[in-house]
Amino acid sequence: MKDINNYIETHKERFLVELISLLKIPSISADKTYKKEVLLTADFVMEQLKKAGCDDVELCETPGYPIIYGEKKIDKNLPTVLVYGHYDVQPPDPIELWHSPPFEPVIKNTEIHPEGAIFARGACDDKGQMYMHVKALEYMVNTGNLPCNVKFMIEGEEEVGSESLSWFVPRNIEKLKNDVILISDTGMIANNIPSITTGLRGLSYVEVEVTGPNRDLHSGLYGGAVANPITILSKMIASLHDENNRITIPGFYDHVEELSLEERAEMAKAPFNIEEYKDAIKIGDVYGEKDYTTNERNAIRPTLDVNGIWGGYTGEGAKTVIASKAYAKISMRLVPNQDWKRITQLFVDHFKKIAPKAVTVKVNPHHGGQGYVTPTNTIAYQAASKAYQTTFSKTPIPQRSGGSIPIVALFEEHLKSKTILMGFGLNSDAIHSPNEHFGIWNYLKGIETIPYFYKYFTELK
Ligand code: BES
Ligand code: MN
Ligand code: MN
Numbered sequence: 353m354k355d356i357n358n359y360i361e362t363h364k365e366r367f368l369v370e371l372i373s374l375l376k377i378p379s380i381s382a383d384k385t386y387k388k389e390v391l392l393t394a395d396f397v398m399e400q401l402k403k404a405g406c407d408d409v410e411l412c413e414t415p416g417y418p419i420i421y422g423e424k425k426i427d428k429n430l431p432t433v434l435v436y437g438h439y440d441v442q443p444p445d446p447i448e449l450w451h452s453p454p455f456e457p458v459i460k461n462t463e464i465h466p467e468g469a470i471f472a473r474g475a476c477d478d479k480g481q482m483y484m485h486v487k488a489l490e491y492m493v494n495t496g497n498l499p500c501n502v503k504f505m506i507e508g509e510e511e512v513g514s515e516s517l518s519w520f521v522p523r524n525i526e527k528l529k530n531d532v533i534l535i536s537d538t539g540m541i542a543n544n545i546p547s548i549t550t551g552l553r554g555l556s557y558v559e560v561e562v563t564g565p566n567r568d569l570h571s572g573l574y575g576g577a578v579a580n581p582i583t584i585l586s587k588m589i590a591s592l593h594d595e596n597n598r599i600t601i602p603g604f605y606d607h608v609e610e611l612s613l614e615e616r617a618e619m620a621k622a623p624f625n626i627e628e629y630k631d632a633i634k635i636g637d638v639y640g641e642k643d644y645t646t647n648e649r650n651a652i653r654p655t656l657d658v659n660g661i662w663g664g665y666t667g668e669g670a671k672t673v674i675a676s677k678a679y680a681k682i683s684m685r686l687v688p689n690q691d692w693k694r695i696t697q698l699f700v701d702h703f704k705k706i707a708p709k710a711v712t713v714k715v716n717p718h719h720g721g722q723g724y725v726t727p728t729n730t731i732a733y734q735a736a737s738k739a740y741q742t743t744f745s746k747t748p749i750p751q752r753s754g755g756s757i758p759i760v761a762l763f764e765e766h767l768k769s770k771t772i773l774m775g776f777g778l779n780s781d782a783i784h785s786p787n788e789h790f791g792i793w794n795y796l797k798g799i800e801t802i803p804y805f806y807k808y809f810t811e812l813k
Contacts, residue, residue, distance in 0.1 A: 356803060359491050360796055367799065368459075368470070368792065370400065371483050374439075375457045375472040381417060381440035381512045390508050393439045394418045397486075397506050404486045405493030406504065412524075414516035417508035421527070424493065425501045431813045432501040433806060434530035436763070436771075437482030437537060438510035441474035442784045449786035464543075464780055465791035475790035477783035481536035481776060482506060484798035492803050499810040503530060507759075510537075513557075513719030514759040521759075521766050530769055532732040532809060535760070536798060538753050538775030543793060545623055546744040548736055549773035551651065551752030552760060554686030554723035556696045560585070560703060561714040562678045568664075569674040579710030581678040582663045588706055589680060592656055596642035599656050599684075601702045607689040611652055619647060622749050632780060650754040655685045685754060692720035692758075721758020726770060731812045736772045739804035743797060774798075774805065 360367070379393035380386040394411060397420045401409045406422035417440070444454035452458045457472035470480065485504070492498035505528065507517045521528065538549040564581040565574070594600050611619070624647055630638065640649035649655070663678030665671040684699065686692055700715045707713040726733065728750050740748040753773075760771050776798040782788045 353497055353803060353807060355495055356491060356497075356800055359495060360800055363487075364796060367487050367796070370487075371470065371480055371795070372457045372472075374400075374479050374483060375470065375474055376455055378444075378455045379440045379474070379508065380443050381509050382443050390417050390440060394420055394508055397439050397482075398422075400483075400486050401489075401504055401506075404490040405498075406489070406502075412520065414520055416516035419508070419517060419520055420504070420506040422504040423502065424489070424498065426498060427501070430500040431531040431810055432503060432529065433809065434503045434505060434528060434533045434767075434769070435485045436533055436535045436759070437485060437504075437506050438478045438508065439482065439506050440508045440511050441477070441479065442511050444473045444786070446786060451787055454786075454788075459792070460789075462789070464778065465789070465793065467791065467793040469781075469789040469791045470795075471787055471789040473788055475788050476777040476781040477788065478510070478537045480790035480795055481798065484536055484776065484795060485534070485802060487799045488802035488806075491799070492806065497803060497807075499806050500813075502806075503528065510757070510759070513721075514762075515719070517759055518762055521762060525766055528767055530767065531813065533760075533763055533767070533769055533771040534774065534802075534805065535757070535771055536774050536776060536802075537757055538755065538773045539777040539779055539781070540775055541623060541749060541751065542778065543791070543797075544744075544746075546740045546746055546748040547622070547751045548733070548740070548748045549726075549753045549775050550728060550733075550750040551688075551725045552723055552773070553651070553654070553754055553756050554688075554690060554692050554721055554761070555756040555758055556684045556686060556692045556699065556720040557681070557718040558683075558696060558699055559681050559716045559718060560679065561716070562588070562707070563676060563712045563714075564710065565674065565676055568676050571672040571674045574674055578674065579708060580674050581711055582675055584708060584711050585661070585663070585678040585680060588703065589658055589661070589682075591706060597640055598642070599654070601656075601698050603698050604654070604695065607691070608654060609652075609688040616648065619652070619752075620645065622647065622751055651752040652687055654687050654690060657683055657685075659683055685756065686723050688723050688725050690723070692722055696720060719758070721756060722761035723756070724760045724764070724771065725752070726772060730770060732770055732772050732809060735808035735812055736774055736805050738808045739774075739801050742804045743801045772805070774801065776801075 401422040409422040454473040664675035
């Protein structure tokens with residue numbers, strides 16, 4: 353496979369041009385006004401999979417956005433790698449904070465990406481990372497280096513909870529049969545510190561509504577005499593953490609997997625600089641659950657966060673009013689053994705219980721999913737580790753991530769296979785934020801590393 357570097361050198365301009373075309377389509381799954389664009393993106397992915405050498409490519413209809421499925425079978429006695437990714441992206445808001453329009457990709461150099469980075473919504477999450485797999489396949493097919501069978505499954509609803517994929521997977525178990533699932537939709541520590549993601553947190557997402565009086569009231573005529581739903585909601589939210597920043601919902605920690613001191617010591621070996629961490633996001637200090645380090649807080653511990661809170665008058669100038677209603681969106685990140693449906697129920701019960709009589713509370717659960725941990729004592733992990741050793745000349749560090757890809761646990765449940773998370777993004781790439789970007793070096797490094805995974809996995813298998 354020595355020719356991989358030549359192949360990339362020869363074709364890299366085109367690899368970038370194609371990715372830029374993909375990034376230009378605003379496939380925002382959360383916003384129904386972009387339906388046409390999401391569907392166009394599905395078509396684009398389908399065409400590119402055909403061009404890259406998949407023999408059978410299908411657009412699979414679902415109750416929601418289509419799933420693009422493709423495969424290249426070379427020998428039924430050889431193993432099969434199933435690649436998963438998503439072609440939908442997060443909304444770009446707040447749009448005014450972008451330095452260039454989110455769907456007009458531009459290449460700029462940054463301190464961390466001196467070779468240049470592509471700025472666009474979805475550049476890293478996940479169009480850029482998903483497309484590395486399409487280009488890796490193109491290389492393997494064109495040069496006779498595909499060592500095993502491959503299946504692709506690219507969905508368009510990951511950013512809104514993968515509902516259609518949860519419908520699709522149990523209905524297509526035979527079709528999706530594989531020996532390992534390969535995903536690039538996470539990150540690594542730094543360009544000179546490769547890492548393999550070995551864990552994802554679960555998720556429970558809810559929306560709450562607190563209602564006081566039946567209509568907005570004059571805050572002079574009624575102020576002081578009725579409960580203000582915004583004040584009550586703020587108090588209720590504040591009470592969800594105690595003075596040690598532990599979550600106060602009864603039963604919340606019941607099944608939390610506790611890591612041994614050895615495991616925690618092993619985790620602490622990963623390079624991490626707290627001053628750089630603070631400086632990168634301009635905070636005066638870190639904050640979180642007592643007795644845990646920053647890396648533990650954002651990977652092996654469950655959390656509860658308010659994602660948005662609103663109510664009352666937020667327009668220009670002043671309006672003296674006691675709002676009838678106040679709202680918040682709340683997410684909980686979960687760790688192995690916490691069941692997301694149970695946690696959602698615990699939240700609903702607790703939130704209703706702590707509400708004073710002066711208000712009524714509604715809780716609407718959104719989506720959720722289980723966490724996931726990849727074992728490192730498998731052939732698949734060894735193959736991934738060897739692939740990084742080949743292209744980075746360093747052994748990658750196994751590291752659990754705080755993010756969630758809820759569908760991964762579902763894959764294991766229905767397809768009985770393990771997932772390898774080979775992420776090439778960096779935390780500083782600003783996924784979900786304004787000015788999301790993906791390093792060109794990372795993009796090409798991914799394309800270079802992926803074929804080695806196929807090679808070593810097939811050899812070891
Ligand atoms: N690719 C991310 C998840 C991710 C990013 C995991 C970086 C680890 C490192 C994915 O697209 C995502 O944003 N997931 C959502 C959950 C989903 C149900 C909306 C998340 O983590 O908030
Ligand atoms: Mn993603
Ligand atoms: Mn995402």
